[in-house]
Amino acid sequence: MPEPHPEPRTVVITGASRGLGLASATYLYQHGWRVVAAMRTVDRGLAALRAATGATEDDPRLLGVRLDLLDPASVTAAGEEILARVGAPYAVVHNAGIAAAGTTEELPAALWQDMFRTHLFGPVELTRTLLPAMREAGQGRIVMISSAGGVRGMPVISAYSAAKGAVERYAESLAAEISPFGLGVTVLVTGVFDTDIITDDGTASFRDFDGPYGKQHVSIDKRGRAAMKIANPPEKFAAALAEALEDTGPHRRRAVGADAVGLVTMAKLLPGAAVAQVIRVAMGQPRHGALRRR
Numbered sequence: 001m002p003e004p005h006p007e008p009r010t011v012v013i014t015g016a017s018r019g020l021g022l023a024s025a026t027y028l029y030q031h032g033w034r035v036v037a038a039m040r041t042v043d044r045g046l047a048a049l050r051a052a053t054g055a056t057e058d059d060p061r062l063l064g065v066r067l068d069l070l071d072p073a074s075v076t077a078a079g080e081e082i083l084a085r086v087g088a089p090y091a092v093v094h095n096a097g098i099a100a101a102g103t104t105e106e107l108p109a110a111l112w113q114d115m116f117r118t119h120l121f122g123p124v125e126l127t128r129t130l131l132p133a134m135r136e137a138g139q140g141r142i143v144m145i146s147s148a149g150g151v152r153g154m155p156v157i158s159a160y161s162a163a164k165g166a167v168e169r170y171a172e173s174l175a176a177e178i179s180p181f182g183l184g185v186t187v188l189v190t191g192v193f194d195t196d197i198i199t200d201d202g203t204a205s206f207r208d209f210d211g212p213y214g215k216q217h218v219s220i221d222k223r224g225r226a227a228m229k230i231a232n233p234p235e236k237f238a239a240a241l242a243e244a245l246e247d248t249g250p251h252r253r254r255a256v257g258a259d260a261v262g263l264v265t266m267a268k269l270l271p272g273a274a275v276a277q278v279i280r281v282a283m284g285q286p287r288h289g290a291l292r293r294r
C-alpha cells in the first residue's frame with residue numbers, strides 16, 4: 001500500500017454508489033484522499049459511503065455529485081459541478097458500468113446504445129469537461145475499467161465486450177494526447193469481483209434459453225455461476241486501484257485478480273486464434289459448424 005500523501009489529492013469516482021466504486025471510494029477516503037463520488041442517486045450513495053467510512057455530512061473529503069452517464073446534459077453538468085467545487089481533480093476513475101447477456105440476434109439496439117453511452121460516450125464527455133483544468137494543473141491520472149471481455153470478444157456479452165474493447169483503445173489514444181501535458185492513463189483489466197454486476201439481478205438478460213442459442217446459454221450460464229463462487233472481494237480491487245493511482249507513465253495496463261492476470265498473460269503469449277480456442281473450450285462452446293442445420 002502506498003504511503004499516505006501529505007496533501008489530500010482529489011479523486012473522482014463514477015458509480016460510487018455500489019460495488020467496486022463504493023469499495024474504492026471507501027478505501028481511498030480511508031487512505032487520505034478527497035473523494036468526489038459521482039452517482040445517479042446522490043442521497044442513497046452518500047448514505048452508503050458515510051456508513052462505510054464514518055464520514056460526517058459536512059466532511060470536506062467526501063462529496064457527492066449527480067451523474068447519469070445516459071444523459072449527456074447530466075454528464076456535462078457533473079463535470080462543471082466538480083470543477084466549481086474542487087477545481088482540477090488529480091484523478092478520475094471511470095468506473096460506472098452495466099452488463100447485458102444475449103447474442104447479437106437477441107440484444108436489442110437500445111441496449112447497444114446504453115452500453116456505449118455508459119462505458120464510452122459518457123466517460124469521454126466527462127473527460128472532455130475536466131481535461132482543460134487537469135491539463136493546466138500538469139499532473140493527474142485517468143483510470144478506465146476494462147474486463148476480460150475487453151481483452152478478447154466473449155460470446156453472449158458482445159455489447160459489453162465491444163464497449164470494453166473500445167475503452168481500451170480510447171485509453172491508448174487519450175494517453176498519447178495528454179501525456180505531453182504531464183497526465184497519464186491507466187487501464188485496469190478487471191477479473192471477476194463479487195458485486196451486483198455478476199448476479200442475475202445486476203445483468204440484463206436477453207437470452208432465450210429455448211431458442212437457437214439455448215445450448216450455448218446453458219453452458220455459459222453454468223460456467224458463469226461457477227466463476228461467481230470464486231469471485232474476488234471488492235476491497236482487493238480498491239487496493240489495486242489505490243496502487244494504480246500512483247502510476248506515473250503515459251499509459252499503464254494492469255490486470256486485477258488472478259483470473260485477469262492469467263487471461264492477459266495468455267493473450268500476450270498466444271496468437272489470437274489460439275486464445276479464441278481456449279476461451280471456446282473454457283466456456284463449453286460447440287465447435288465450428290457443430291450447430292449447422294444441414
Ligand SMILES: NC(=O)c1ccc[n+]([C@@H]2O[C@H](COP(=O)([O-])OP(=O)(O)OC[C@H]3O[C@@H](n4cnc5c(N)ncnc54)[C@H](OP(=O)(O)O)[C@@H]3O)[C@@H](O)[C@H]2O)c1
Nearest residue numbers: 015018019020040068069096097147190192193195196197
Ligand atoms: N464485478 C466484476 O466482476 C467486474 C469485472 C470486470 C469489470 N467490471 C467493471 O467494473 C465497473 C464497476 O462494476 P461493479 O462490479 O461495481 O458493478 P455494480 O455493482 O453493478 O455497480 C455499477 C455501478 O455503475 C453505476 N451506473 C450504472 N449505470 C450508470 C449510469 N448510467 N450513470 C451513472 N452510474 C451508473 C451504478 O449506479 P446505480 O447504483 O445508480 O445503478 C453502480 O454504482 C464496471 O465498469 C464493470 O464493467 C466489473
